[in-house]
Amino acid sequence: MIQVILNKDKFKYDIHSLVKAFYPKEDVSVLTAKEAKDKEQEYIFKIEINLEEEKGLISMKIIHGDGSKVSASTECSDGETESSGSTNGSAASLSTPKNALKQMMYRELSKEIGHDLPWGSLTGIRPTRIPMQMLEAGKEEKEIKAYMQDTFFVSDEKTDLAYDIALREKKILDDINYENGYSIYLGIPFCPTTCLYCSFTSFPIVTWKKKVDSYIDCLLKEIDYVADAFKGKVVNSVYIGGGTPTTLEPEQMTRLITYLREKIDISECREFTVESGRPDSITREKLHAMRECGVDRISVNPQTMSDETLKRIGRQHTVGQFVDAYNMAREEGFDNINMDIILGLPGETEEDVKHTMHEIEKLGPDDLTVHSLSVKRGSRLAEHIRNNGFFVAGDTGRMMKIAKEGASKMGLTPYYLYRQKNISGNLENTGYAREGKAGIYNILMMEEVQSIVALGAGTVTKRVYGDGRIERCDNVKDVTLYMNSIDDMIDRKRRLFS
Numbered sequence: 001m002i003q004v005i006l007n008k009d010k011f012k013y014d015i016h017s018l019v020k021a022f023y024p025k026e027d028v029s030v031l032t033a034k035e036a037k038d039k040e041q042e043y044i045f046k047i048e049i050n051l052e053e054e055k056g057l058i059s060m061k062i063i064h065g066d067g068s069k070v071s072a073s074t075e076c077s078d079g080e081t082e083s084s085g086s087t088n089g090s091a092a093s094l095s096t097p098k099n100a101l102k103q104m105m106y107r108e109l110s111k112e113i114g115h116d117l118p119w120g121s122l123t124g125i126r127p128t129r130i131p132m133q134m135l136e137a138g139k140e141e142k143e144i145k146a147y148m149q150d151t152f153f154v155s156d157e158k159t160d161l162a163y164d165i166a167l168r169e170k171k172i173l174d175d176i177n178y179e180n181g182y183s184i185y186l187g188i189p190f191c192p193t194t195c196l197y198c199s200f201t202s203f204p205i206v207t208w209k210k211k212v213d214s215y216i217d218c219l220l221k222e223i224d225y226v227a228d229a230f231k232g233k234v235v236n237s238v239y240i241g242g243g244t245p246t247t248l249e250p251e252q253m254t255r256l257i258t259y260l261r262e263k264i265d266i267s268e269c270r271e272f273t274v275e276s277g278r279p280d281s282i283t284r285e286k287l288h289a290m291r292e293c294g295v296d297r298i299s300v301n302p303q304t305m306s307d308e309t310l311k312r313i314g315r316q317h318t319v320g321q322f323v324d325a326y327n328m329a330r331e332e333g334f335d336n337i338n339m340d341i342i343l344g345l346p347g348e349t350e351e352d353v354k355h356t357m358h359e360i361e362k363l364g365p366d367d368l369t370v371h372s373l374s375v376k377r378g379s380r381l382a383e384h385i386r387n388n389g390f391f392v393a394g395d396t397g398r399m400m401k402i403a404k405e406g407a408s409k410m411g412l413t414p415y416y417l418y419r420q421k422n423i424s425g426n427l428e429n430t431g432y433a434r435e436g437k438a439g440i441y442n443i444l445m446m447e448e449v450q451s452i453v454a455l456g457a458g459t460v461t462k463r464v465y466g467d468g469r470i471e472r473c474d475n476v477k478d479v480t481l482y483m484n485s486i487d488d489m490i491d492r493k494r495r496l497f498s
């Protein structure tokens, strides 16, 4: 445990994220001095932070286990805290109390661990958002990159990556009438089995088989609401995710999509994706049904091309099954297939990643999403790690480079990226695609430029207002509760969009 004690109840989330980025394997507790008085905590070392922004001063002290101390202080503006997400790149924002605090902490903690972090002190904000906003404000490349490096200490490599992706996203978005449109997400929360690292809404299909039709009835009810509430608006993209949507039988998939198409005009929809993630859920009949219904993008996910790892992470399918499913999808006419892989899986080495990229190259996907493993609280993986220790056998940073080179060799360029909490190596997830095959829903969703209406258990609907403000409402995760309270789920959306 690393304990951080603050003199004021401020910036707790930012401090927690930053310390965690430096010490991903440790628990981090951020408390006010008052809160700490009532809590006995054992810690490896303690950080004391004194915020005196009214005097333009912030100071910190690192107190090591052996009693030795390191002190630092910095000046800051006494102005109101600026959200790190809303930057126009002006020099003044460098010295806001939050930025000044994070910069000071970053400098001291990187000295403690002896190296920098690839994304510097950037936490709690999507990395592409900064270059995107600055591009829109008419800033030049040089100024944008300098801002990312001077304010957040982002490495050259990651600065270039974020800037290049922002340029690519902007080009794609400029071509879509997204401001007057919206996108639809439908969640199918069932999976063949539960993967070790899963923290999504997922329930084993064997247990739910008999209730899937009733679940679809509820989705149809939600579709009725959308058809009515969004009449006259353009649908830019539809995404059926999960879970594993291909746990639905072909007739169920057809029923769902046909109803959607009957009720909502999707003639201007730029992309219709169905995540078909688990190869053990894919059959020719399902692929055929999806094609017949107009699905034009699917995702078939190997995660790794090592049978041994697949077994270890509870995927219960083999590499051979994945290759068969992929080839079948090509035979059925899918010309936009995404693959997901995960770096940092338990026991995997850099050699495993090289092997995975080599095998994937033979198949030639149109889109490849490279995830860094994120250990989410409550996942079976988190429990597994607690019981067995953390065992990533390789360096995730180097694995990321291998994946990047492999993607480039396949003619794929990065087009979107996002970071998650507790992500392996403090890295990122990156989507690569061939020219013209970038996942439009992914960009619209990540850049938060339009409303996304989400249907199904455990999904989150997002309303994006014209001024960029965002409000959300969620559907409950529990499938039975979702079905029993479907009218309430719809009412929540009605209130959000009223």
Ligand code: SF4
Binding pocket: 190, 191, 192, 193, 194, 195, 197, 198, 199, 200, 201, 202, 242, 243, 244, 277, 278
């Ligand atoms: S396929 Fe995805 S949603 Fe299903 S259990 Fe695995 S990680 Fe979770």
